[in-house]
Every structure is written in C-alpha cells, then in structure tokens.
Amino acid sequence: MAQVEIVTPGTRLGTTQDFLPGAGTYVRPDDLNAIGGRGSTIVAALAGFRIVQQPTTTAHAAASASTAAASHAMEIDDDNDAAGAASARQVLPSIHVVRDLHDANPIPAIGNVVTATVTSITSRFAKVNILCVGSSPLREPFHGMIRIQDVRETEKDKVEMYKSFRPGDIVRAEVISLGDSRSYFLATSKNDLGVVFAESAAGASMLPVSWCEMQCPKTKAKEFRKVAKTF
Known part of the structure; x- marks a missing residue:
C-alpha cells in the first residue's frame, strides 16, 4: 500500500x-x-x-538473486564489504x-512492463514516451529511455539503435531503473519485449518475420527491429 x-x-x-x-x-x-x-x-x-x-515482487526477486551471487563470490574475511555490496543492491x-491523488497517473515502478512510443533515436539510446503501465493507460505520458546496452540480452556489442527501433514504433519494455528526474530507464532484452507495432514507408502495419526483422505486407520490404515475441 x-x-x-x-x-x-x-x-x-x-x-x-x-x-x-x-x-x-x-x-x-x-x-x-x-x-x-x-x-x-x-x-x-x-x-x-x-x-x-x-x-514490485519482480524487482525484489532480481535484487535478491544479484545479492546472493555477489555474496557467494566474496571471501569470508570480507564480511563488511559484502554487507555493503548487498545493501547497495537492495531495491x-x-x-x-x-498534484491530484484521485486523478493521478499510474506511476511506473521497477519491474513494471510498460507500453511506449519511440520519439527519437541516437547512436546510444532511444527516447520514448510511456503510454501505459501494464494495462492502465496514462493521462499524461512519462519520459523514458532505452539505452544501447539494454536493447537485448546477447551480443550487446553488435547492437545498432537504428536497426532496433525507429521513431513512431510502439514498444513493450520493462522498467529497470527510475533513472533521473527526467526519464525512466527501460529494457527490451527479454524475448517478449521490443517492438510490437511499426509502420512501413508505404504506410502499412508491418508484420514480424523474425526476432530482428519486420516486413511490409504491401511492398514485401523488410526492416530491422528488435521484435517482441507475441506468441
């Protein structure tokens, strides 16, 4: 509560x-x-x-797993350092x-899955506006950011932001950090996270053909994306 x-x-x-x-x-x-x-x-x-x-429960579980791994790696005579590291990893x-308690937006929390629209792309991150927290739509969007290291779980050094997202894409992402006062940090590294809707140059809704490509049903042209697995 x-x-x-x-x-x-x-x-x-x-x-x-x-x-x-x-x-x-x-x-x-x-x-x-x-x-x-x-x-x-x-x-x-x-x-x-x-x-x-x-x-959230998800955030607690992730923190507990991280803390357990860190403690296991510590030497017995480093108890004080281990305790400090465990404390730092707590969520x-x-x-x-x-302003208004009754009309307030749902507030994104670590572990929440959100739906967002991509507003801009750089070589290091994508900026997004968060539209929904879970299934609850927001009256006013929150700002978020997907950093290049949080796009996918493997081969992070090969990620290219422009081949992962484009402005206008709708993405499903997980809140991994409250970031700063301006943006939440989001991740799309899990299989069920990533682009769920994208429009082709011909104005058609593209269809996923793999985890990294979507295809225009009109022109059959393919474009790279970090695609969310929806099945």
Missing part, C-alpha cells in the same frame, strides 16, 4: 539512501547529507501528495509527488 501525505515545493521528502527519486521530485545538489555519507536530500518540486511506492522504494 502506498503511503500518502500532503507536501509543498521544497519539502524534504527523504534521502537517496532510503528512496529512489521519482516524478515531481528532485535531488538537492551539493547537499550536506551526501557529504556526510547519508545520501542526498530528495525534495518536492511541486505542491501535492507525497507517495511512497514499494518495489529501494520510490518517492513521488502528484
């Missing part, structure tokens, strides 16, 4: 040691807490409701501020 309270701009919400900063917040620069090793202060950017969202709850 999310914890809710009313806040105003500038209200101290917590620190990055305890929370991940989400929508409607920012991290105070050059903060004394950070110098003291207690994490930077997270501050409300607007007046509204403070919401603390707990990590923290995220903290957000929304």
Whole structure:
C-alpha cells in the first residue's frame, strides 16, 4: 500500500539512501547529507501528495538473486564489504509527488512492463514516451529511455539503435531503473519485449518475420527491429 501525505515545493521528502527519486521530485545538489555519507536530500518540486511506492515482487526477486551471487563470490574475511555490496543492491522504494491523488497517473515502478512510443533515436539510446503501465493507460505520458546496452540480452556489442527501433514504433519494455528526474530507464532484452507495432514507408502495419526483422505486407520490404515475441 502506498503511503500518502500532503507536501509543498521544497519539502524534504527523504534521502537517496532510503528512496529512489521519482516524478515531481528532485535531488538537492551539493547537499550536506551526501557529504556526510547519508545520501542526498530528495525534495518536492511541486505542491501535492507525497507517495511512497514499494518495489514490485519482480524487482525484489532480481535484487535478491544479484545479492546472493555477489555474496557467494566474496571471501569470508570480507564480511563488511559484502554487507555493503548487498545493501547497495537492495531495491529501494520510490518517492513521488502528484498534484491530484484521485486523478493521478499510474506511476511506473521497477519491474513494471510498460507500453511506449519511440520519439527519437541516437547512436546510444532511444527516447520514448510511456503510454501505459501494464494495462492502465496514462493521462499524461512519462519520459523514458532505452539505452544501447539494454536493447537485448546477447551480443550487446553488435547492437545498432537504428536497426532496433525507429521513431513512431510502439514498444513493450520493462522498467529497470527510475533513472533521473527526467526519464525512466527501460529494457527490451527479454524475448517478449521490443517492438510490437511499426509502420512501413508505404504506410502499412508491418508484420514480424523474425526476432530482428519486420516486413511490409504491401511492398514485401523488410526492416530491422528488435521484435517482441507475441506468441
């Protein structure tokens, strides 16, 4: 259950040691807490409701697996270092501020599968607008980013962004990090994630022919994509 309270701009919400900063917040620069090793202060950017969202079960499971692997690799006499590494790998709850509690957008959380439209491409990442969280449509989109290292699971050094996505594509992706105050970090590395809709130059909805290609039904021309497996 999310914890809710009313806040105003500038209200101290917590620190990055305890929370991940989400929508409607920012991290105070050059903060004394950070110098003291207690994490930077997270501050409300607007007046509204403070919401603390707990990590999903998927995120907890991923963190636990990562922590177990790290602990197994540690030497016995490095107990303190191992404990620090385990703590760093824990998935923290995220903290957000929304203006209207009842009409608020569903808030993406780590482990959520989202639907997004690609808005622009560079050689290193694709920018997207998140349209749905799970099956819940958003009143206003969140910004997201798919980095080149998060496109697929294997042969990451061979990934080319322009052969994976194009502006206008609709993609299914998983939230892997809250990123910064501007964008969520998304991944399409799993088989069922990637492009689910793309339009060809002829204006037709392309059909998937493999995990890395789609074909125009009119012209039969093929284009590269990181295709989501939908069956």
